[in-house]
Amino acid sequence: MAEALSSADYERLAEERLEPGPWAYLAGGSSDEWTLRENRAAFARWTFRPRVLCDVSDISTATTVLGTAVELPVVVAPVAYQQLYHPDGECATARAAAAAGVAMAVSTFSTRSHEEIAAAAPGIVQWCQLYVFQDRGVTREHLADAADAGCSAVVLTVDTPRLAQRERDLRVGFEIPSDLPLPYARAAIGTEAQNPADQFALLDASVSWRDLEWIAGEGRLPVVLKGIVTAEDAELAVEHGAAAIVVSNHGGRQLDGVPATLDALPEVVEAVAGRVEVYLDGGIRRGADVAKALALGARAVLAGRAPVFGLAAAGEDGVRHVLELLRDELALALCLLGCTSPDELTRAHVQRSAS
Ligand SMILES: Cc1cc2nc3c(=O)[nH]c(=O)nc-3n(C[C@H](O)[C@H](O)[C@H](O)COP(=O)(O)O)c2cc1C
Numbered sequence: 336m337a338e339a340l341s342s343a344d345y346e347r348l349a350e351e352r353l354e355p356g357p358w359a360y361l362a363g364g365s366s367d368e369w370t371l372r373e374n375r376a377a378f379a380r381w382t383f384r385p386r387v388l389c390d391v392s393d394i395s396t397a398t399t400v401l402g403t404a405v406e407l408p409v410v411v412a413p414v415a416y417q418q419l420y421h422p423d424g425e426c427a428t429a430r431a432a433a434a435a436g437v438a439m440a441v442s443t444f445s446t447r448s449h450e451e452i453a454a455a456a457p458g459i460v461q462w463c464q465l466y467v468f469q470d471r472g473v474t475r476e477h478l479a480d481a482a483d484a485g486c487s488a489v490v491l492t493v494d495t496p497r498l499a500q501r502e503r504d505l506r507v508g509f510e511i512p513s514d515l516p517l518p519y520a521r522a523a524i525g526t527e528a529q530n531p532a533d534q535f536a537l538l539d540a541s542v543s544w545r546d547l548e549w550i551a552g553e554g555r556l557p558v559v560l561k562g563i564v565t566a567e568d569a570e571l572a573v574e575h576g577a578a579a580i581v582v583s584n585h586g587g588r589q590l591d592g593v594p595a596t597l598d599a600l601p602e603v604v605e606a607v608a609g610r611v612e613v614y615l616d617g618g619i620r621r622g623a624d625v626a627k628a629l630a631l632g633a634r635a636v637l638a639g640r641a642p643v644f645g646l647a648a649a650g651e652d653g654v655r656h657v658l659e660l661l662r663d664e665l666a667l668a669l670c671l672l673g674c675t676s677p678d679e680l681t682r683a684h685v686q687r688s689a690s
Pocket of ligand 1: 360361362374412413414415442443444464492561583584585586587588616617618619637638639640641
């Protein structure tokens with residue numbers, strides 16, 4: 336293939352390079368994959384309302400997330416088991432994120448520790464994605480490690496009390512290699528549970544709003560809640576002290592039938608009413624997608640599969656190029672919309688398409 340020009344090009348390269356198991360796990364959604372498709376389809380339901388003659392000679396994509404300066408309103412989403420996609424795993428992703436000046440959330444099922452990632456990617460803004468194990472000792476150690484390694488937030492994923500039915504994985508018999516390093520999960524898993532559903536069955540499905548205080552106290556870090564799609568839960572999140580909310584349906588991998596995140600975003604933004612930052616993930620493939628999410632009230636987005644397509648296709652360089660493409664596409668979208676920075680995007684820059 337000629338030079339990759341978009342994240343879709345990296346998606347094709349990743350599919351060519353990966354074995355069927357890791358590809359199914361990366362690309363797939365749950366059940367009928369309706370929500371997976373909706374996440375993408377929703378972006379096509381919103382069209383732009385550009386403004387002209389705005390002096391767009393000087394564009395910046397820079398912004399802040401949780402008060403930290405970043406080069407673009409994109410956070411690398413937590414994606415498990417990254418050594419399946421490249422031998423350097425999360426360290427390669429982190430080096431690319433640091434080079435692009437964006438924050439990265441590191442999965443509980445990471446194949447590298449926060450300390451290794453910090454050493455590999457000096458200056459990286461690292462967030463710790465948390466799943467709570469039934470064995471609270473394992474989770475306590477995870478949080479302590481994250482704080483010691485300089486993580487600046489805990490991203491508690493709240494949409495996964497158990498794993499949904501991932502039929503692509505089941506069809507190809509996807510299993511996690513028993514020697515895959517999992518510094519924050521192996522102590523709970525041992526070497527027995529080798530498919531994702533068995534590993535996720537070790538998480539504590541009893542976690543409730545009451546546990547947020549414990550998590551905030553143990554981690555001594557702001558807590559971001561990832562996986563909220565209703566106004567009711569957004570309100571509870573703010574009441575319980577969440578520092579931010581990620582409107583997420585886990586990339587269409589959990590409850591099939593929940594709406595596209597872009598469709599859920601307005602109700603969450605309205606409920607939160609500016610009290611905490613709201614992010615969105617699900618289906619981000621282009622800078623124009625980022626612009627639409629921001630116009631509808633997101634402070635930033637998280638990108639899950641797109642950077643990992645880059646990782647699988649070309650390691651650190653691939654992730655860096657995907658992030659550069661998102662940056663350049665966002666800068667172009669801002670310019671053509673008549674905005675000089677992400678903060679200038681408003682609800683008036685998009686409209687629900689008539690068709
Ligand atoms: C292969 C894969 C693994 C994932 N692992 C995790 C995880 O460990 N923790 C988590 O909170 N979300 C996880 N997610 C969900 C992502 O963080 C994010 O919500 C989703 O990928 C966003 O949709 P997108 O892939 O269309 O950008 C995973 C997603 C994928 C595709």
